[in-house]
Amino acid sequence: DIQMTQSPSSLSASVGDRVTITCRASQGISNSLAWYQQKPGKAPKLLIYGASTLESGVPSRFSGSGSGTDYTLTISSLQPEDFATYYCQQFYSMATFGQGTKVEI
Amino acid sequence: QVQLVESGGGVVQPGRSLRLSCATSGFIFSSHGMHWVRQAPGKGLEWVAIIWYDGTKKYYADSVKGRFTISRDNSKNTLYLQMSSLRAEDTAMYYCARDSAGDWFFDFWGQGTLVTVSS
Numbered sequence: 545d546i547q548m549t550q551s552p553s554s555l556s557a558s559v560g561d562r563v564t565i566t567c568r569a570s571q572g573i574s575n576s577l578a579w580y581q582q583k584p585g586k587a588p589k590l591l592i593y594g595a596s597t598l599e600s601g602v603p604s605r606f607s608g609s610g611s612g613t614d615y616t617l618t619i620s621s622l623q624p625e626d627f628a629t630y631y632c633q634q635f636y637s638m639a640t641f642g643q644g645t646k647v648e649i
Numbered sequence: 650q651v652q653l654v655e656s657g658g659g660v661v662q663p664g665r666s667l668r669l670s671c672a673t674s675g676f677i678f679s680s681h682g683m684h685w686v687r688q689a690p691g692k693g694l695e696w697v698a699i700i701w702y703d704g705t706k707k708y709y710a711d712s713v714k715g716r717f718t719i720s721r722d723n724s725k726n727t728l729y730l731q732m733s734s735l736r737a738e739d740t741a742m743y744y745c746a747r748d749s750a751g752d753w754f755f756d757f758w759g760q761g762t763l764v765t766v767s768s
Binding site: 576578580582586587588589590593599631633635638639640641642643644 | 684693694695696699708744749752753754755756757758759760761
């Protein structure tokens with residue numbers, strides 16, 4: 545099974561900050577990576593798939609990058625509505641999620 | 650618009666069974682694989698099961714294999730999860746999610762239904 549390790553598990557940031565979340569796979573996953581945003585009491589929302597393709601309707605301040613085993617989600621200028629928990633997910637071999645990163649004030 | 654609406658959750662005793670449903674609309678259900686994903690209270694996301702668009706293939710997480718069965722009725726645009734031999738560790742919010750073009754990531758999610766396994 546492929547394990548996904550996200551870091552940090554939580555971070556404090558302010559509106560306007562640039563935020564970076566990383567995700568490391570236990571083996572290469574060939575860009576088969578998605579990122580989700582989840583707000584309290586709500587279902588997750590797809591942000592990015594294929595490591596860097598922005599889902600339709602997602603603001604361009606979100607971007608994804610990486611290759612091999614290491615991937616990054618970047619929020620270029622944090623907005624009030626971006627405070628949430630973010631999860632990576634590999635789909636190279638079945639599906640595995642990272643443990644989540646909570647972005648808070 | 651795409652809608653996924655789960656139902657069937659509740660409180661159930663350990664060892665008992667429960668069936669979840671996910672009613673869908675707004676897309677061609679019979680053209681998409683479908684998943685169940687769960688989230689224990691205060692914890693992260695865990696993939697549970699997938700069923701192919703035509704029901705011919707099914708895969709399960711090791712944690713539920715042999716106890717849970719995923720199925721679908723394409724005539725009713727509905728996905729199911731039959732859960733048996735339930736354990737306390739199965740307590741979670743259960744989400745149904747649409748597979749994006751056979752790639753095993755999830756482009757639409759339902760709002761979830763809560764299953765609590767407790768005596």
